[in-house]
Amino acid sequence: MIKAKYPIEKFSKIETPFYYYDLEVLRKTLEEINIQSKKSDFHVHYAMKANVNPSVLAAIKDAGLGADCVSGGEVQAAIDAGISPSKVVFAGVGKADWEINLGLDNDIFCFNVESIPELEVINELAAAKNKVAKVALRINPNVSAHTHHYITTGLSENKFGINMSELDQVVDLFPTLSNVKLIGIHFHIGSQITDLTSFQGLCVRVNELQEYFQSRNVVLEHINVGGGLGINYEHPNHFPIPDFDAYFKVFRDHLQLLPNQTLHFELGRAVVAQCGSLISKVLYVKQGSSKKFAILDAGFTDLIRPALYQAYHHIENLSSDLAVEPYDVVGPICESSDTFAKGFELNQTKRGDLIALRSAGAYGEIMASQYNLRKLPKAYTSDELLA
Numbered sequence: 001m002i003k004a005k006y007p008i009e010k011f012s013k014i015e016t017p018f019y020y021y022d023l024e025v026l027r028k029t030l031e032e033i034n035i036q037s038k039k040s041d042f043h044v045h046y047a048m049k050a051n052v053n054p055s056v057l058a059a060i061k062d063a064g065l066g067a068d069c070v071s072g073g074e075v076q077a078a079i080d081a082g083i084s085p086s087k088v089v090f091a092g093v094g095k096a097d098w099e100i101n102l103g104l105d106n107d108i109f110c111f112n113v114e115s116i117p118e119l120e121v122i123n124e125l126a127a128a129k130n131k132v133a134k135v136a137l138r139i140n141p142n143v144s145a146h147t148h149h150y151i152t153t154g155l156s157e158n159k160f161g162i163n164m165s166e167l168d169q170v171v172d173l174f175p176t177l178s179n180v181k182l183i184g185i186h187f188h189i190g191s192q193i194t195d196l197t198s199f200q201g202l203c204v205r206v207n208e209l210q211e212y213f214q215s216r217n218v219v220l221e222h223i224n225v226g227g228g229l230g231i232n233y234e235h236p237n238h239f240p241i242p243d244f245d246a247y248f249k250v251f252r253d254h255l256q257l258l259p260n261q262t263l264h265f266e267l268g269r270a271v272v273a274q275c276g277s278l279i280s281k282v283l284y285v286k287q288g289s290s291k292k293f294a295i296l297d298a299g300f301t302d303l304i305r306p307a308l309y310q311a312y313h314h315i316e317n318l319s320s321d322l323a324v325e326p327y328d329v330v331g332p333i334c335e336s337s338d339t340f341a342k343g344f345e346l347n348q349t350k351r352g353d354l355i356a357l358r359s360a361g362a363y364g365e366i367m368a369s370q371y372n373l374r375k376l377p378k379a380y381t382s383d384e385l386l387a
């Protein structure tokens, strides 16, 4: 197994645990996204929920991506990072009035509307400002993403979006609402999707819906197919950059855009996951009755994905080349779910070894908590540490 290149000397002087972002990996990923998406003039909005580290956001902004936001906080963070409001989309089932007003004040590209009551409130708030809000309907396409049920969003049982059975009612409503303009439709079927046929299924559904909207004489300026492209958590060193070529090709081959329509994406994980690692130290190696525990100073407060979704993160011992042995790699939190991996084959370890939990750039730092009154992890970038 190849190990990633880390500034280990520098690491040993920093208090652990901390996040480390390799901006070289991020920039190469962004370059690839631009090469592949520009083949068809696709528009990519970065899903801010994955990571809002300022250096990460700066690289994303420099690459020219827009932003996909799900809260007023994210809308503000995108604008503060210098992303043009004209590239900001705003989704979410529960947008508060102040959040809608923030979007209106900044003339964002589009609100992705998730229900009829929300549409009525946007209309009302826009009227109070004498504005016309651009909206897209988030439609629940009832397409399975074949991923973990916690991160499946496009089934009719999920809380997201407007059901297809309500579409007639929504389309009938628009002529009565003079402060919203319907400009698009939006979908998001789930996250960490590695089987691209799920996206093919989405394309089929979008094509059907295009016919429906045409039959209702509704002109859609854009289609937004959301995010969800998965990454390779097992082999981050071999597959540091997702296959964006294959991903965009699915849409190029299967989605029928009408003349003058643009296609938009909201990628989060695929952009930032592989550039990030959670760096931790082994506090103790403890011999249990039947197994060995490597007890880290990082816990699920720093990286909750294994505890919450039974997610796999590759683990590397940066301080040892000794033969591998199976360890249960655990954190210090007072809950049994605070386990990063069971029986993980780690190079033989001892107190003080530096450990990297890989592919932690997405939904890592941003989901950290202070449970057990722990400190929030700090973050460093390759630009800072390799300077």
Ligand code: LLP
Pocket: 047, 049, 050, 068, 091, 151, 153, 187, 188, 190, 191, 192, 226, 227, 228, 229, 266, 267, 268, 269, 270, 305, 309, 362, 363
């Ligand atoms: N667009 C919408 C409307 C979304 O809800 C999401 C993610 C995305 C885009 C970005 O999806 P991505 O490209 O990152 O798959 N915390 C979970 C993931 C939750 C994703 C929620 N929605 C995890 O750690 O796996």
